[in-house]
Amino acid sequence: MAREQVFNFSAGPSVLPLPVLERAKAELADYHGSGMSVMEMSHRSPLFQEIFDGAKAKLKAALSVPDTHEILFLQGGATLQFASIPMNLLEGGTADYAVTGNFSGKAAAEAQKYGTVHIAADTGATGHDRIPSQAELQLSRDAKYFYYCSNNTIYGTEWQYVPETAAPLVCDMSSDILSRPVDVSRYGLIYAGAQKNMAPAGLTVVILDRALLGRELPFTPEVMRYQTLVKHDSMLNTPPCWCIYMLGLMLDWVAEQGGVRGMEERKRERAAKLYDYLDDSGLFIAHARPGSRSDMNVTFRTGSAELDAAFVRGAAARGLLNVKGHRITGGMRASLYNAMPMEGVDALIAYMKEFEVQHHV
Amino acid sequence: MAREQVFNFSAGPSVLPLPVLERAKAELADYHGSGMSVMEMSHRSPLFQEIFDGAKAKLKAALSVPDTHEILFLQGGATLQFASIPMNLLEGGTADYAVTGNFSGKAAAEAQKYGTVHIAADTGATGHDRIPSQAELQLSRDAKYFYYCSNNTIYGTEWQYVPETAAPLVCDMSSDILSRPVDVSRYGLIYAGAQKNMAPAGLTVVILDRALLGRELPFTPEVMRYQTLVKHDSMLNTPPCWCIYMLGLMLDWVAEQGGVRGMEERKRERAAKLYDYLDDSGLFIAHARPGSRSDMNVTFRTGSAELDAAFVRGAAARGLLNVKGHRITGGMRASLYNAMPMEGVDALIAYMKEFEVQHHV
Numbered sequence: 001m002a003r004e005q006v007f008n009f010s011a012g013p014s015v016l017p018l019p020v021l022e023r024a025k026a027e028l029a030d031y032h033g034s035g036m037s038v039m040e041m042s043h044r045s046p047l048f049q050e051i052f053d054g055a056k057a058k059l060k061a062a063l064s065v066p067d068t069h070e071i072l073f074l075q076g077g078a079t080l081q082f083a084s085i086p087m088n089l090l091e092g093g094t095a096d097y098a099v100t101g102n103f104s105g106k107a108a109a110e111a112q113k114y115g116t117v118h119i120a121a122d123t124g125a126t127g128h129d130r131i132p133s134q135a136e137l138q139l140s141r142d143a144k145y146f147y148y149c150s151n152n153t154i155y156g157t158e159w160q161y162v163p164e165t166a167a168p169l170v171c172d173m174s175s176d177i178l179s180r181p182v183d184v185s186r187y188g189l190i191y192a193g194a195q196k197n198m199a200p201a202g203l204t205v206v207i208l209d210r211a212l213l214g215r216e217l218p219f220t221p222e223v224m225r226y227q228t229l230v231k232h233d234s235m236l237n238t239p240p241c242w243c244i245y246m247l248g249l250m251l252d253w254v255a256e257q258g259g260v261r262g263m264e265e266r267k268r269e270r271a272a273k274l275y276d277y278l279d280d281s282g283l284f285i286a287h288a289r290p291g292s293r294s295d296m297n298v299t300f301r302t303g304s305a306e307l308d309a310a311f312v313r314g315a316a317a318r319g320l321l322n323v324k325g326h327r328i329t330g331g332m333r334a335s336l337y338n339a340m341p342m343e344g345v346d347a348l349i350a351y352m353k354e355f356e357v358q359h360h361v
Numbered sequence: 362m363a364r365e366q367v368f369n370f371s372a373g374p375s376v377l378p379l380p381v382l383e384r385a386k387a388e389l390a391d392y393h394g395s396g397m398s399v400m401e402m403s404h405r406s407p408l409f410q411e412i413f414d415g416a417k418a419k420l421k422a423a424l425s426v427p428d429t430h431e432i433l434f435l436q437g438g439a440t441l442q443f444a445s446i447p448m449n450l451l452e453g454g455t456a457d458y459a460v461t462g463n464f465s466g467k468a469a470a471e472a473q474k475y476g477t478v479h480i481a482a483d484t485g486a487t488g489h490d491r492i493p494s495q496a497e498l499q500l501s502r503d504a505k506y507f508y509y510c511s512n513n514t515i516y517g518t519e520w521q522y523v524p525e526t527a528a529p530l531v532c533d534m535s536s537d538i539l540s541r542p543v544d545v546s547r548y549g550l551i552y553a554g555a556q557k558n559m560a561p562a563g564l565t566v567v568i569l570d571r572a573l574l575g576r577e578l579p580f581t582p583e584v585m586r587y588q589t590l591v592k593h594d595s596m597l598n599t600p601p602c603w604c605i606y607m608l609g610l611m612l613d614w615v616a617e618q619g620g621v622r623g624m625e626e627r628k629r630e631r632a633a634k635l636y637d638y639l640d641d642s643g644l645f646i647a648h649a650r651p652g653s654r655s656d657m658n659v660t661f662r663t664g665s666a667e668l669d670a671a672f673v674r675g676a677a678a679r680g681l682l683n684v685k686g687h688r689i690t691g692g693m694r695a696s697l698y699n700a701m702p703m704e705g706v707d708a709l710i711a712y713m714k715e716f717e718v719q720h721h722v
Contacts, residue, residue, distance in 0.1 A: 083582030221444030
């Protein structure tokens with residue numbers, strides 16, 4: 001029985017490609033004739049090691065990760081990295097944080113437990129509706145690193161440039177990794193929770209320059225020490241095996257779709273269509289300013305909380321799921337991750353037009 | 362096509378019940394007609410909340426968790442708890458640790474970063490082949506907690522009693538949770554990595570007495586503070602949704618099999634059969650001493666590394682997978698978790714008998 005057609009605009013965990021789900025389903029109870037599910041495999045078995053190495057190799061290829069950098073498959077989400085990063089890299093010194101949304105704000109607050117945080121930029125005054133320019137960044141001398149979040153899921157803004165800093169760049173790419181090419185060599189550390197563009201929730205990918213290893217504060221938990229994790233190739237303890245397997249399937253799908261360049265082309269097309277409509281609309285208002293807009297999360301509202309709520313209800317009734325904005329911002333949010341087909345955007349715009357006709361005076 | 366019949370004796374991740382895998386497979390691409398996989402659901406959606414609440418309620422029922430205790434669904438494995446526990450409960454004071462194996466030893470070493478560790482017992486002198494008696498425990502005055510690991514996966518020993526201590530009991534039940542009834546009210550904190558008896562790797566369950574909340578060291582990461590996690594009902598950030606869903610399915614299966622009492626009956630039967638054979642064998646030697654033996658992990662050897670290797674190879678050829686012992690101990694290990702059918706034990710014993718006839722002089 002075919003499943004009901006819905007379009008899932010959730011900000012994460014979020015839509016996965018149907019072919020990926022179908023493959024996972026086919027292999028679920030018996031992986032490649034092994035008589036076992038991937039979920040039953042010892043993480044030390046050759047069969048799982050092959051899955052693990054495969055996912056790592058595919059990610060390395062997809063993002064052209066240079067040999068100077070290590071790839072780690074961890075647990076704990078971005079929130080654990082908020083602490084891991086300063087514990088491993090701050091050395092009790094100063095780090096620059098660009099606060100462009102909720103998660104970079106939380107990361108900055110957490111880092112204060114482990115050293116000095118210098119706010120290099122804060123776009124809170126205008127509701128985080130834009131990304132600061134390079135000229136606006138107030139960089140401190142001798143910062144241990146510069147921290148930013150490349151895409152702000154809640155506010156719908158995305159950095160369109162890579163900051164120029166003397167300090168190593170540390171970037172939270174949770175919500176736009178694999179959506180465009182990245183010059184990994186420019187970063188000291190990139191990390192991402194997997195649950196948007198990579199895999200189901202429960203996996204955190206860290207890509208870091210080996211030159212940054214070995215600076216942990218003494219009380220850093222063993223399983224948060226990058227050096228230890230690199231030494232054990234992410235298997236100091238049992239990794240989130242199923243999510244790593246799913247990442248491998250996702251990366252196969254990304255490769256089939258033309259890799260990150262293919263993803264970039266498609267995400268631009270999807271987002272441009274929706275922003276174009278929003279800018280023409282007499283009812284809906286886009287939150288993020290042009291030049292700062294995210295291709296992954298499009299935030300908008302009507303200006304009336306009642307109308308917003310009616311819109312969200314009506315959308316759900318049509319199978320356009322999870323378009324309600326984050327509780328911090330209100331309004332609406334359409335997340336257009338890699339796995340969102342253009343039909344989803346078309347269906348959303350069609351409904352918006354209909355809604356606008358009904359409610360616009 | 363039926364999958365090949367194998368018996369997976371892995372110490373973890375490990376065998377899951379086939380009916381659980383079949384159910385997960387059936388629902389994988391379309392959960393209850395929602396048009397979505399569980400892996401695609403927002404963790405804030407009512408549909409996922411239902412799955413989450415259901416798993417929690419089922420676990421509470423299965424272990425008769427009293428209302429004084431909270432249940433948390435976390436990430437990071439036991440290894441992260443090695444740090445979380447002293448960060449949250451040690452307050453820079455002293456804690457008693459019973460070292461009866463590899464993981465309790467690691468937990469004790471980690472805790473030293475956060476306060477004073479007093480070794481209340483250490484069975485290392487005899488290769489951790491036994492559990493200390495109550496009389497042997499050297500309890501320190503004013504300990505913040507007493508820590509032990511109820512089942513030692515690597516050595517194949519299991520505590521047959523609950524220690525009597527003035528300090529709150531903290532127990533790592535990673536490898537025997539849900540295999541027998543537990544009087545949760547006697548514990549300050551119980552935790553378990555899910556990948557043996559509960560769910561796929563990537564979920565850690567913590568059950569703790571609310572009376573112990575609010576004692577964190579100042580540098581404790583936000584996502585490791587039990588108080589914060591309780592406040593957010595494990596959703597400070599995105600939880601490992603798929604594993605929580607799988608835990609729910611596992612708990613349904615446990616309930617169908619007579620709950621933890623049913624599990625206990627069956628595990629005793631399985632282990633007794635194998636230990637009886639081992640004690641009669643002229644070739645194989647059980648590692649753990651009677652009275653300390655684990656029903657979950659049965660460790661044994663022939664006394665010859667060559668024969669051990671031949672045994673492991675021959676077992677694999679017969680579909681008896683992962684019977685190789687841990688690299689620390691060598692020899693063999695048969696893990697008989699909840700999902701291991703008696704047929705697996707019978708097949709293993711049949712092969713052991715055959716091997717013994719061939720190799721015993």
